Amino acid sequence: MVYFIFRRLGLAALSLWGVATIVFVMSRLIPGDIAGVAAGRFASAEQIEHVRETLGLNKPLVVQYWDFLVHAVHGDLGTSAYTHQSVVSGIGAVLPATIQLVVCGMIITILLAVPLGVLSAVNEGRGGDTAIRLILVLEGGVPVFWLAIMLRWIFGSILGWFPISSTNSLNGAPPHVTGFSVLDSLLFGDFSNVLDSVGHLLLPAIALSAPFIATLARNVRSNMMSALKSDYITFAVSKGVPPGRIVIHHGLRSALGSTLTIAGMQFGWMVSSAVLVEAVFSLPGVGSYMYHAIVNHDTFAVLGAVLIIGFVFIVTALIVDLVQMSIDPRVRNVQVGVA
Amino acid sequence: MKTEDKLPPGLPSTHPDRRGEVSFAYRFSTATSPLAVGRGLGGLARRLFGAKTFLINRIAFGLVAVLLLLALLGPVLAPYDPNAPNTNAALQAPGAVHWLGTDDVGRDVLSRILTGATQTLISAVLIVVFATLIGVIVASAAALAPRWADEVVMRVCDMFMSIPSLVLALGLAAALGPSLTSIIIAMVAALWPATARLTRGILRETMTSAYIESAQIVGMSRLRLMVRHAIPNSLDAIYVHASMEISGTIVMMSGLAFLGVGAPPPSADWGSMIAQGQDFITTAWWVSLFPGLAITLSAVAFGLAGDAVRSLADPSSRRS
Numbered sequence: 001m002v003y004f005i006f007r008r009l010g011l012a013a014l015s016l017w018g019v020a021t022i023v024f025v026m027s028r029l030i031p032g033d034i035a036g037v038a039a040g041r042f043a044s045a046e047q048i049e050h051v052r053e054t055l056g057l058n059k060p061l062v063v064q065y066w067d068f069l070v071h072a073v074h075g076d077l078g079t080s081a082y083t084h085q086s087v088v089s090g091i092g093a094v095l096p097a098t099i100q101l102v103v104c105g106m107i108i109t110i111l112l113a114v115p116l117g118v119l120s121a122v123n124e125g126r127g128g129d130t131a132i133r134l135i136l137v138l139e140g141g142v143p144v145f146w147l148a149i150m151l152r153w154i155f156g157s158i159l160g161w162f163p164i165s166s167t168n169s170l171n172g173a174p175p176h177v178t179g180f181s182v183l184d185s186l187l188f189g190d191f192s193n194v195l196d197s198v199g200h201l202l203l204p205a206i207a208l209s210a211p212f213i214a215t216l217a218r219n220v221r222s223n224m225m226s227a228l229k230s231d232y233i234t235f236a237v238s239k240g241v242p243p244g245r246i247v248i249h250h251g252l253r254s255a256l257g258s259t260l261t262i263a264g265m266q267f268g269w270m271v272s273s274a275v276l277v278e279a280v281f282s283l284p285g286v287g288s289y290m291y292h293a294i295v296n297h298d299t300f301a302v303l304g305a306v307l308i309i310g311f312v313f314i315v316t317a318l319i320v321d322l323v324q325m326s327i328d329p330r331v332r333n334v335q336v337g338v339a
Numbered sequence: 340m341k342t343e344d345k346l347p348p349g350l351p352s353t354h355p356d357r358r359g360e361v362s363f364a365y366r367f368s369t370a371t372s373p374l375a376v377g378r379g380l381g382g383l384a385r386r387l388f389g390a391k392t393f394l395i396n397r398i399a400f401g402l403v404a405v406l407l408l409l410a411l412l413g414p415v416l417a418p419y420d421p422n423a424p425n426t427n428a429a430l431q432a433p434g435a436v437h438w439l440g441t442d443d444v445g446r447d448v449l450s451r452i453l454t455g456a457t458q459t460l461i462s463a464v465l466i467v468v469f470a471t472l473i474g475v476i477v478a479s480a481a482a483l484a485p486r487w488a489d490e491v492v493m494r495v496c497d498m499f500m501s502i503p504s505l506v507l508a509l510g511l512a513a514a515l516g517p518s519l520t521s522i523i524i525a526m527v528a529a530l531w532p533a534t535a536r537l538t539r540g541i542l543r544e545t546m547t548s549a550y551i552e553s554a555q556i557v558g559m560s561r562l563r564l565m566v567r568h569a570i571p572n573s574l575d576a577i578y579v580h581a582s583m584e585i586s587g588t589i590v591m592m593s594g595l596a597f598l599g600v601g602a603p604p605p606s607a608d609w610g611s612m613i614a615q616g617q618d619f620i621t622t623a624w625w626v627s628l629f630p631g632l633a634i635t636l637s638a639v640a641f642g643l644a645g646d647a648v649r650s651l652a653d654p655s656s657r658r659s
């Protein structure tokens with residue numbers, strides 16, 4: 001068990017190194033002169049030369065790679081060419097907003113996908129099943145950014161139920177403590193502030209969760225269907241256990257195992273989809289950061305964001321694996337057996 | 340194409356199981372591929388639309404056929420020049436003259452969607468084809484290479500897959516500069532590792548099977564074994580994977596274009612059309628709405644077709 005945990009940690013470290021390497025290769029793919037881009041459009045030849053020196057671009061590639069890794073480990077991903085701030089502190093300031101959005105999206109996804117999947121599996125082949133599957137197929141194909149724009153237009157502009165952008169109303173922003181606007185409001189503000197924060201979060205989170213609901217619900221459905229066909233369910237039925245109890249206590253429990261894995265991977269994908277949603281709702285987050293960096297051709301900031309999102313993705317996968325191992329004895333035994 | 344003389348002995352070619360089943364994959368491998376293309380286009384059409392295929396699958400294949408046709412004919416069908424601005428007709432609501440309205444510089448939305456179809460759908464298919472080819476080539480090379488090289492290649496795939504593909508493609512496309520080519524390169528780079536992993540897994544299984552061992556005993560070289568036997572045997576799974584990738588590729592491509600790393604402005608791309616329309620959505624909703632519907636329709640059609648291909652390849656998945 002301990003051996004497995006260390007092995008898994010080693011694997012995660014290896015992945016992090018891999019991501020850093022890919023990002024380094026990408027940074028050298030930029031067509032043209034990196035120093036010229038970093039120095040700005042109107043820099044003189046001397047200034048460019050100076051930038052080349054400070055960035056270490058005159059050294060051999062292997063040395064540059066090593067420097068990049070050392071800097072990355074020390075939390076230095078370079079300076080944004082646009083804001084002239086350190087990339088790490090720039091992203092660090094907005095990361096909580098993204099995590100908050102993704103957690104909110106994840107809650108919506110799980111709250112909708114699990115019941116839909118279970119309902120669909122229990123009614124397999126009947127009208128309800130077909131209807132749910134049809135809805136899932138349609139909803140799974142909708143691009144998140146378009147859905148975000150449409151939701152903002154319908155519920156924000158036409159109906160006026162929700163605010164159309166940002167995390168808080170102008171006078172309602174809580175003091176910046178954790179960076180999680182809902183948590184900050186809870187800590188400091190009155191109840192209306194909390195409602196304000198949640199209201200600002202709801203539409204983006206719904207838009208973000210749409211494609212993930214489809215995937216997760218399908219997974220729950222197929223797991224649930226095979227669980228309901230297994231012998232222990234037949235045994236429970238013949239013993240006279242009430243159907244509701246069978247579905248929830250017996251079926252769902254075994255069905256949720258791989259669902260947890262998928263949900264964990266979805267967390268990482270959601271962080272990347274958040275790029276699109278944040279750009280629509282102009283929420284300050286890693287996504288907006290990346291979007292503005294792209295618009296301003298701020299390559300180091302873009303690559304820094306890629307690295308950090310990769311980092312979040314790897315850490316989430318690690319946590320999910322460890323959680324799953326601690327709650328599901330089957331996984332634990334298999335993993336230890338393999339290791 | 341006369342294929343009868345190449346059939347292995349056993350079932351006579353008139354046997355019910357054999358009618359319309361003779362395929363290029365069959366001639367190479369010992370297993371009949373359910374996905375195998377029958378005799379020419381007629382056989383393919385029978386397989387996709389025939390009475391044995393589920394109605395929903397027939398609808399899916401039909402939709403995909405229509406979409407691909409539109410993609411090929413898009414620029415011809417477009418009633419107006421998709422890139423010609425006409426400031427006299429800016430932001431006109433959908434009506435008899437402009438069926439889907441016009442955008443802020445008076446370009447016809449329908450014409451732009453039709454030309455955008457060519458760009459989006461054809462590039463999505465190309466991306467998946469390239470990514471699949473690279474994946475299969477890498478996987479077979481890894482299978483032939485010594486064990487440590489195989490291990491290294493697979494770890495590299497893992498590393499690629501530990502960055503969410505959207506972010507990886509976004510970073511790459513941003514680094515390469517905004518153009519359609521850089522989107523295609525970036526997406527291929529983001530998608531090939533999944534195919535490589537899948538193919539490598541199947542090849543690993545196939546290489547231990549009895550018919551491969553017999554061929555080895557007969558003295559067939561490893562390369563020939565791979566090309567003539569192992570790869571054809573994994574084609575079904577590769578086709579299924581590829582067909583299921585297209586839908587996500589369409590959505591992801593339009594997302595990249597939406598963020599501005601796609602083809603530069605005048606070009607009609609569904610994603611950038613949505614981006615362009617979002618600023619005046621309250622007054623002219625049609626500029627963003629219709630391209631989004633086009634993306635959704637294509638994604639759903641290709642998604643259903645992917646499911647259909649899977650159910651053709653693996654009848655046991657039909658009920659799930």
